[in-house]
Amino acid sequence: MGENGIQKWVFYIPVIFFVLFFAAPIVLTIVFSFFERTQFWMEPGFTLFAYENFFTSARAENYVFSMLHSAAAVVVSFIIGFPIAVFVRRRVAKAAQHRVILLFILPFMISELVRVFAMRPVLGRNGVVNNFLIDIGIINEPITVILFSPLGVVIGDVMSFLPFMIFAGFLAMEAVQNYVFEVCDDLGAGPVSLFGDIIVPLAAPGIFAGSVFIFVNSMGVALVPTLLGGPGAVNAGLIANQAIVALDFPLAMAISTIMILTLVLLLYIGHRLFDLTKVLEPIS
């Protein structure tokens, strides 16, 4: 490109920044998780106490429960969101596809804090949902299971992260060429076999990327169980926060490490199964 030394190095600024302030803190999180706890901080050493503390307490059980809630959020998001991505790719004129997908940017760009907070007046005892159901005579008493409960957490996660399944699914559908549908139509494939045998396998890298995003964020964003889960509702992010409030920094780092390892493992499995680099092909 004919650039001199300084110009060339300018392009490395983002890499240096991300290595210093993203990769290094993540690696050091793993290192700090083996440090010894002091009264207000921690000191260098090698101990598995934080991990022992995590795995032998209710925290491990809560972590597993938050994995189940997150998996439920992924499944619901897929069921609601992926058909939209397929519909936009298959039935909307090419020139209008991006405009339709842009419709989902707006709810996604409103503060997650506000979106989660806004669920309380909607799902509460005197909220919109209960008032509506009572008014039309479907129920006599307000439903209490939809707020301050595990179901409330799943609803909050779906409302927070659903657009990501639609964006990832839309990108993934780029891999399903038009002629595939024509061949399926010619062979008389039904909608179920077309969806299960053709669309899902071909769009798998994008579906997986969207699912991992939703799964990991449902596990790690403490706001949702804090505002919608009620007493006792926790996820990995909230457990880490509680450890920091209790000044148990090695424990917070151990929980973060377990979360990061869960993420890395998921991405590794996904990459081996589906080659996640295919998701980037449309923008390469």
Next chain:
Amino acid sequence: MYDNFANPWTIRLKWAYLLTVVLALLSPVMYTVYISFNEHGFGARIYDFTFDWYRIVLGDKLLVASLEWTLYLAVTAVAITIPMALLSAKFYKRSRRKVAFVALMLSPLFVPADIMGSSLLVFFKNLAGAFTWLGETLGVGWFEGWFDLGFLTAMIGQIIYTHPYAFIVILITMSRYRGQQTEAARACGATAWQAFWQVEFPQIRVGVLSSCAFVTILSFNEAVRTGLLKGGFDTFSNVLVAQMLNIGMSGESYAMAGIMSIVSVVVIGSILVITLLRSEHLSRKARAMAEPMMSS
């Protein structure tokens, strides 16, 4: 992939479903904004429209100060993140190790806010300690206060958070740009900067402006990382979180949520409208310039 032979009622039903999902995602926020204009707050049987809650929020010096800090952070985040995202996108185009590079740039998307915030908090506290030790060892006071929790650390947290979004938007816009144009400009004697600024930038301007809007809104709305890394000042969303957890949902909380929603809708809505109008204009221009269809 448009199918002209599909049942029109099935198509209409699918459109209805799509719009219902958009509405379902937006309706809780719209309801919150609706309540924020009720003099009697949430749960009241009567609705009297008022701006009073907004007046209270905007008349509160602490809240206005938090709003100012939020704006400083947003402006700084835009000023740093956008050039970095541009550099990243250009680096990606020429990089031979695309997968490793893009993995590094996009990984923050997959690390939840609380986990990233906790990691950075402990990292910065250690870094600040290391600089203090270095200053004491060298006998100079210059390193005192480096990376203490404050504006700088909050800003770094926000850049790590917002950069992947800006990077993706700019990269998508750049994917339509042909590198041969830069080579042609360079062959005609333009410097690297001139080739970028006069040839490439006008073609990716929409993506850059959209990224600016996204980064502004993401920064404005961010609460978790900033809450952990901000040190002694408060941002608007941090005050809202504190109010919700400590006081509960008051009329003021609804008004604050209303302000955040209205700002997001106005900024992103404007960008969407501009993008749609521009794409309409471009497609009309393309149709006008296309070869006329000849009948056989």
